[in-house]
Amino acid sequence: MQIKSHDAYVNRAMLTAREALVGMRVRAVAKRHATVRLLMPAPGVGPITAMAVVAAFDDASCFRRSSAGACLGVTPRRYKSGEISRNGRLSKRGDGVAMKCPFEAANAIFCRKPGGPRLRDRANAIAERTGPRKATVALARKLVVTLHSMWRTNTPFREAVVA
Structure with missing residues (x-):
């Protein structure tokens, strides 16, 4: 023993x-890595999340702002047939690790409150309407778009102050 x-x-x-x-x-x-250092100050984003996003996008200029979430699979799947058009579950396209990291960052913002009060307030408003799981998905999508925009414009994270 x-x-x-x-x-x-x-x-x-x-x-x-x-x-x-x-x-x-x-x-x-x-x-x-300069780009990873640029993305890390965003709330909930650590070195692994920043590296996963950089590896997934490879070149920030390849995507428009709205298609950044689609690259990582954090957009809803669409079903269209005739007059029927509805949103489904996540498309889950792209790299699995790169898709998982923004969800973990969004969950940290939503649950543990590391920063980003406006992002958290937006997620809380969505959670009141639709539930916490959909709010986390929406926050992850917003975070991916924000990270892509930061990289594309080479600007650090700044949360706008509401007056």
Whole structure:
């Protein structure tokens, strides 16, 4: 029994050390990449989310503002047939990791409140009408469009102040 508990302890220690090394490498890459540094001050966006968005878009000038969300699959699927036209669930097109990261950032803004009070207030207004899951999706889509706009114009995140 002693051997098994010792092995579990060693494995846990090795896993903790590996996670620390990976975290240090991610932060080192983020410090060197100018675009990743530009996107990281946005609320809820860390180095992994910023790197995933940069890797997914590759070139910010390829997309218009409205199609940035469609590239990552955070837009609703459309069904059109004759007179019927309705929105469905998310299209989920594009890279899965790059799609997951804005959702995690949106969930952080919505639940943990790391910054971006106007984004959170917008999400809360949507949540009152349609529910928290759809509000998180809308916030993720808004975040993707905001990150793309920041990259395209090379401007840091600035939340407009409501007077």
